[in-house]
Every structure is written in structure tokens, then in C-alpha cells.
Amino acid sequence: MAVTPVEVFVAAGSDRWHDVQALRAHELVRLVPTPRHATVLLVAGTIPASAREALDRVHDQLPHPRAVATWDEIVAGNDVVDAVASEIVGCAHRVMADPSTSSPGRLADEEPNDWRGVGPFGQGGEGMMGGTPYGRAMAMTADDRDGLSLDRLELRLGPFLGQLPGGLVADVALQGEVIQSIEFACAGSKSFVTADRAVPVARRLLWLSHALHVQGLDAFAVGAARLARRSARLDDDPGLARDFASLRRRMRWTGLRSALRSVGDRDGRDTLARWSAHLDAIAASLDGADSRPVSADGSMPITAAELAEMITGLALTDAVSTIIGFDIDVPAMTTAPVEA
Amino acid sequence: MMSALAAVLAVTAVALTVQVAALVRSEWADPFVSTAPQRVPVLGGHEPATHAWSRFHVRYYPMTLVFVAFEMEMMFMYPWAVVFIEEGATALVEMGMFLTILGVGIVYAYKERVFSWQ
Numbered sequence: 001m002a003v004t005p006v007e008v009f010v011a012a013g014s015d016r017w018h019d020v021q022a023l024r025a026h027e028l029v030r031l032v033p034t035p036r037h038a039t040v041l042l043v044a045g046t047i048p049a050s051a052r053e054a055l056d057r058v059h060d061q062l063p064h065p066r067a068v069a070t071w072d073e074i075v076a077g078n079d080v081v082d083a084v085a086s087e088i089v090g091c092a093h094r095v096m097a098d099p100s101t102s103s104p105g106r107l108a109d110e111e112p113n114d115w116r117g118v119g120p121f122g123q124g125g126e127g128m129m130g131g132t133p134y135g136r137a138m139a140m141t142a143d144d145r146d147g148l149s150l151d152r153l154e155l156r157l158g159p160f161l162g163q164l165p166g167g168l169v170a171d172v173a174l175q176g177e178v179i180q181s182i183e184f185a186c187a188g189s190k191s192f193v194t195a196d197r198a199v200p201v202a203r204r205l206l207w208l209s210h211a212l213h214v215q216g217l218d219a220f221a222v223g224a225a226r227l228a229r230r231s232a233r234l235d236d237d238p239g240l241a242r243d244f245a246s247l248r249r250r251m252r253w254t255g256l257r258s259a260l261r262s263v264g265d266r267d268g269r270d271t272l273a274r275w276s277a278h279l280d281a282i283a284a285s286l287d288g289a290d291s292r293p294v295s296a297d298g299s300m301p302i303t304a305a306e307l308a309e310m311i312t313g314l315a316l317t318d319a320v321s322t323i324i325g326f327d328i329d330v331p332a333m334t335t336a337p338v339e340a
Numbered sequence: 341m342m343s344a345l346a347a348v349l350a351v352t353a354v355a356l357t358v359q360v361a362a363l364v365r366s367e368w369a370d371p372f373v374s375t376a377p378q379r380v381p382v383l384g385g386h387e388p389a390t391h392a393w394s395r396f397h398v399r400y401y402p403m404t405l406v407f408v409a410f411e412m413e414m415m416f417m418y419p420w421a422v423v424f425i426e427e428g429a430t431a432l433v434e435m436g437m438f439l440t441i442l443g444v445g446i447v448y449a450y451k452e453r454v455f456s457w458q
Contacts, residue, residue, distance in 0.1 A: 011385075034382045054385025057377050064372035102372075109375040112387065139390040151394040161384030176396065 005030040006092040009038035011058050011160040014167030014330035016045025016071060019080075021206040022232075024213070025225035026085040031213075033162040035061040039092045041103075042084070044071035045166070051159050056106040058160050065102035067091035081229060111135040142175070145313060150175040163214050163320050167330045177315045184304040186333045201285035202232040204278065204327075205244075211275070211324045217254055223247050231286070241286040248279055264322030266302070266310055271325040278327065302326060304333060402454040409445040413438070 008029050012020045020042070023029050032038050035058050047055055059068065069084070069091050076083035095101055113132040115124025125131025129138045139151040158169040169185040205228035213221040227244055230237050260272040302310070307326065311319040380387055416438065424431045449455065 036378075036382065051385065057380070057387070058382075058385050060375060060377035061380070061382060063374075063378065099372075105375055105377070107377050109377070111376050133391070136388070136391045139392075139394060141395070148397055150396065153388075153390060153392065153394060155383055155388055156386040158384045158386075161382075164384070176394065 003028065006040055006089050007032045007038045008040045008042050008088055009035040009058070009062065010042045010044060010162070010166075011047070011055050012042075012071075012166035013045030013047050013051075014159075014165070014333075017166030017330065018203050018206045020044050020071070020166070021209045022081045022225055022229055023085065024209050024218075024222050025229045026081055028085045028089050031162075035059075036063060038062050039066060039095070040088050041066065041068045042071060042088060043068065048167075051167075053107075054159055059103065060105045060107050062103075065095045065099040067095040067101075068103050079233075113137075142180075144175045144180065145178070152180065164323065165210075165328050165330045168323075168328065168333075172316075174316065177317075179312055179314055179316060179319050181312060182308045182319070184308055184333070186304040200231075201282055202228045204282045204285070205231060207327045208278065208282065212251075214320060214324050215254075215256060215259060217251075217256070220247065220251060220254070241283070244282060244286050248283070260321060260325070263318045264310060264314070264325060266306075271322050274325040278325075402449065402452065405445060405449050406454060409442050409449065413442050 005027065006029050008023070009032055010020050010023075020031075023042075024031055035041065039062070041059055041062055043055065059066075069087050071084055074080075074083050074087045095103075113124070113135050115132050115135045116122060118124045119126055119131060119133075123133045124135060125133040129140075131137075139153050141149040142152040144150045153174040155172050155174065156169065157172055158164050159167045164170070171183045171185070172179055173181045205224050209221045209224035209228060212218075212224055224247065227240060227247065230243075231240055234240075256275075257272060260275055261270060263271040264274075307323065307328075311322050314322065381392060417435075420431060420435050424435075
């Protein structure tokens with residue numbers, strides 16, 4: 001019987017972020033890109049103290065009636081994804097049946113600045129730019145890369161932004177859609193942010209699932225997540241390599257190549273080349289050849305500072321594609337020791 | 341006639357009642373109104389410090405100015421040429437005044453370096 005999937009927003013710590021992507025394969029839940037679309041907030045992995053307020057804000061951004069499920073508190077049997085999906089569906093049904101049990105707000109319902117009634121029209125400021133019209137200051141101009149003066153929008157993205165890896169926090173300055181500067185929160189300037197080690201093929205397929213979702217190819221993302229679940233269940237699934245090859249073949253007809261070509265060039269390799277390296281590594285693992293790191297060709301590892309320098313000047317969408325193309329190892333990035 | 345008016349009034353009354361009921365339902369009876377955190381753009385957990393209203397350069401503005409300065413005078417010159425035969429010096433003076441006003445725009449554009457290649 002067809003059922004409507006429960007819409008879930010995931011707030012995942014960096015240690016659980018790849019695991020959560022497997023939920024895309026489950027027919028009873030649907031991962032949504034913003035909390036506004038969701039009924040259930042799924043909290044997964046270790047949430048550092050510095051991210052607690054961010055988690056509370058994301059929680060409060062879910063519309064009522066809403067519920068919260070916690071991955072690490074769910075007692076799983078053989079299949080943790082099934083158990084988590086069942087818990088999510090149960091939470092959604094309970095809160096829909098009795099909206100009074102909706103999870104209450106955690107942050108104060110207060111505007112960031114007192115603005116009502118201030119100014120000649122009660123809009124919070126004087127003129128077009130003064131004060132805090134409607135609660136927030138206006139962005140001020142600064143010179144951009146073309147020598148013009150444009151408004152400079154400074155944002156802190158993450159740690160629970162659906163397009164970026166869980167736990168990744170980036171301070172971005174935008175003018176228009178162009179990134180003027182970006183800085184990643186990381187433990188040390190020497191830490192490699194790419195997963196330059198041998199990882200299970202299931203994890204690589206989960207990376208692929210998220211990367212396809214970011215490119216707007218959700219049906220393909222579901223396909224990759226299903227392959228990841230199959231590879232995690234069975235060590236030796238003879239049809240897996242064939243089905244991955246089929247998925248890869250169909251991906252060629254999506255326009256992905258033109259979207260990734262010439263984006264994020266580094267050492268003569270663009271995001272498309274990095275995707276190809278990932279896909280080749282997955283295919284090699286599924287063929288039983290080895291589980292060599294994607295960086296075996298020597299061009300994948302990159303530090304956070306190098307990545308920031310690389311994507312400065314790109315449009316925001318191209319920057320996100322570039323970041324995702326590196327399969328950032330966020331736990332290693334945020335816990336790496338600072339080298340002397 | 342009266343029955344038709346009564347029908348219109350009845351429909352109006354029903355429509356107003358339904359609209360007022362919907363307003364009451366949404367404004368007062370709904371326990372879930374949006375809160376301050378829900379009105380914040382989704383950035384993954386943090387609040388923006390400033391509005392997302394960004395001012396952009398209107399790059400076509402100088403081109404518009406130059407278009408008006410040169411094109412408008414040509415548009416009026418053709419009919420003016422016909423009138424000039426009949427009116428003579430009067431038409432010449434009037435067109436001179438018109439061109440002077442447009443000329444101020446061209447001077448302004450020159451001062452703003454509209455004609456310098458970038």
C-alpha cells in the first residue's frame with residue numbers, strides 16, 4: 001500500500017552524517033532540505049556544545065505540530081535504518097493524532113532588535129538604511145572584485161545546512177551571488193579535509209547519494225542510497241556492481257557533466273574529474289579490486305585553507321558543488337591536532 | 341426587482357461571513373502562529389546579522405541616459421523639420437532650447453565618464 005512518507009529534517013553531527021544519508025533509501029521517510037518542510041527533526045550523532053544553540057534554532061524553525069527523534073537513543077535490531085524510520089513514523093503519527101504534544105519552542109520568541117514603533121513609520125529606522133528596519137541592520141557596501149561597491153552580506157552557514165556536510169561551519173561574505181571570502185571552522189590549518197583514506201564502499205555510496213541530492217537529482221540519490229544499504233547488508237552481492245554501473249550510465253543523461261565541468265579547477269582537475277575519481281573508486285571496490293583511497297592519484301587531499309582560497313570568487317552554487325566534490329572528512333577536520 | 345437585490349445581499353452576507361470566519365480562524369483560533377526563530381532565513385542554525393536585501397548596481401542606467409539624450413532628439417527632429425519650413429526662426433529657437441536641455445544630460449553623462457571604455 002502506498003503511503004505518504006514522513007518529512008524529516010536531519011540535524012547530524014559530523015560523526016553520524018554519512019549514516020543518516022542511508023535514510024534516503026527508505027520509502028517511509030523523506031529527507032527535506034529545510035526545517036520548514038519537516039514534521040520530524042532527527043538529531044543524530046554528537047552535537048558539540050558550540051552547536052547546541054544552532055540545534056535549538058533549527059528545532060524552532062520546524063512548523064507545528066512537530067516532533068523530535070534522536071538516532072542514538074533508538075534501539076536497533078539488525079537494521080538500524082529500519083528502526084530509525086519506524087521511530088520517525090511513530091513520532092509523526094503521535095504528534096499528528098494529538099497536536100498538543102507538539103514539541104515546544106526552545107528559544108525565546110523575541111525579535112533580534114526592538115524595532116516596532118521606532119522611526120517615522122514605525123519600521124525601526126530612519127530613512128532607507130538607518131537603525132534596524134524590521135529588526136535587522138541593512139548590509140553595508142564594500143568594494144567587490146570588479147571594483148564596484150556592492151552590499152556585503154556576511155553569513156555563518158551550518159552546522160545543519162542540508163547542502164553541506166553535517167558539522168561543517170563556514171563564515172561566508174557574499175556580494176550578489178559571488179563569494180568574496182570564506183573561512184571554515186576547523187581545528188588546525190594543516191588538517192586535510194578530504195577523506196584521503198580507504199573507506200568502505202557503503203560510505204562512498206552515501207557520499208554519492210548526498211552529492212546527487214545537492215545537484216537536484218533526488219531520484220538518483222535514492223538509487224545510490226539503496227545501493228549503499230545493499231552493500232552494507234551483504235558483503236558479496238553479485239548484482240551490486242552491475243546496478244552501480246547502470247546508475248552511472250543513467251547519470252550521464254542528466255546534464256551533470258556540464259554542471260560540474262570547469263567548476264572548482266585545481267591543478268588542472270575540475271569537480272567533474274573529482275566525481276569521476278570517486279565513481280571509479282566505488283566501481284573498483286564493487287568489482288572487488290581493492291578499497292584504495294580516492295586520493296590514490298595524489299590530487300584529492302586539500303587543506304581547509306586551500307579549499308577556502310579555491311572557492312573564493314565562485315558563485316555560491318558552484319562553491320557548494322566544489323565543497324561536496326571533495327567528500328570532506330568533517331570529523332578529521334574539526335578534531336585534527338594543530339601542528340606546531 | 342426586490343428579490344434580485346435580496347439575492348445579491350444574501351450572497352454578499354454569506355461571502356463576508358465565510359471570510360470573517362476564515363480570518364478569525366487564522367488570526368485567533370490557530371494556536372500555532374509563527375515565532376521569531378521561524379521568521380529567520382534558514383542558514384543551518386545561525387542567524388543572519390543583516391537583512392538579505394542587497395543593493396545592486398543598475399548597470400543599464402547610463403545606457404538609458406545616453407539613449408534618451410541622443411534618441412529622443414532624433415525622434416523629434418523629423419517632424420520638426422516639416423514644421424521648420426512653415427515656422428522658420430521660431431521653430432529653430434524652440435528646437436535649440438530643447439537640444440540645450442538634452443545637451444545638459446550629455447554633459448552630465450560625460451562628467452560621469454559614461455563614454456569612457458571600461
